[in-house]
Amino acid sequence: MSIGKIKKLLIAATILLSVVSFTGCDSSLQSSEVVSRKVSADSSQEEVSSKDNAKKTFSATVNLYQDHANLVTLDMGNSNHHKTIEETLYSYQYGPYGGTIVSDWDLLNGKNVVMTNVTNYNLDPVTGEISGSNHSVINIVDAYGAVVLSLQANGNLKGSLFGAEINMSLNSIKQDVKVNGKVSGTFVWMGINYQTGETYQILPNGTFTLTGTYR
Numbered sequence: 001m002s003i004g005k006i007k008k009l010l011i012a013a014t015i016l017l018s019v020v021s022f023t024g025c026d027s028s029l030q031s032s033e034v035v036s037r038k039v040s041a042d043s044s045q046e047e048v049s050s051k052d053n054a055k056k057t058f059s060a061t062v063n064l065y066q067d068h069a070n071l072v073t074l075d076m077g078n079s080n081h082h083k084t085i086e087e088t089l090y091s092y093q094y095g096p097y098g099g100t101i102v103s104d105w106d107l108l109n110g111k112n113v114v115m116t117n118v119t120n121y122n123l124d125p126v127t128g129e130i131s132g133s134n135h136s137v138i139n140i141v142d143a144y145g146a147v148v149l150s151l152q153a154n155g156n157l158k159g160s161l162f163g164a165e166i167n168m169s170l171n172s173i174k175q176d177v178k179v180n181g182k183v184s185g186t187f188v189w190m191g192i193n194y195q196t197g198e199t200y201q202i203l204p205n206g207t208f209t210l211t212g213t214y215r
Contacts, residue, residue: 055213058181060103062113064089066204084119097205101140105214107149107177114139121157128161128190134168138183150175151210153183161189162199170212181212 072086091098091113103109121132133156140149155168163186172179187206192199 053215055215056105057213058103058105058108058211060101060105060108060210061207062091062101062210063097063099063205063207064091064113064115065094065097068204080122080124082121082123084117084121087117087119089113089115089117094203097203103210107214108140108210111140111142111148114141119157123161130160130164131158132156134166136168136183137173138170149177149179151179155183157187159186162192163188166206166208170210172214177214179212179214181210183208183210185209 067088067090070086070088071084074083074085075081076083091100093099100110100112101108115136115138118135119132121130123130134154136153138151138153139147140151142148150173151170152173153168153170155166157164157166159165165184166187167184168182170179170181170183185206185208187204188202189204190199191202
């Protein structure tokens, strides 16, 4: 083979290697760009999902009154120990009592409350002092009466019929919205005329504050 032919073959081989090398490099760059875009998209989706699952804080206030006409209480033997097995509190406006929830959480704000209680308590008939445990189911209802959120609360009450502090832990019941927090308030059964010292019965009512997180 002549030297001229050998040179032509070497030139052709060099050109072919250059083309193959450039094509491989371009494919590698394209592949890297695809991977980069996919990673970026996955990262964005994870960020959105993380934001959706992030806990958000809330607070809410509502006044509740007792449906005293449908109250069922058991006397536990010859003692001051009693058990309320049927008790319902409402927030529906009733004269000066009740009112919708005021909250920074849209799900709660403007809604009403129907709260059922089971209470084990001791009541001194002379002083009116009361203390015990309280277990509640708190249903948040919309303007049509549909339940939009159900919560359960467990805690205690302590004070007197003239004002008892109620403090309970709070969490949601089997729902997509997860809630954890606390509910506290003061509930009053009796009033007192400080000028005459006379006591009188009022519609049992109290203002409750709910605080916590949801996601």
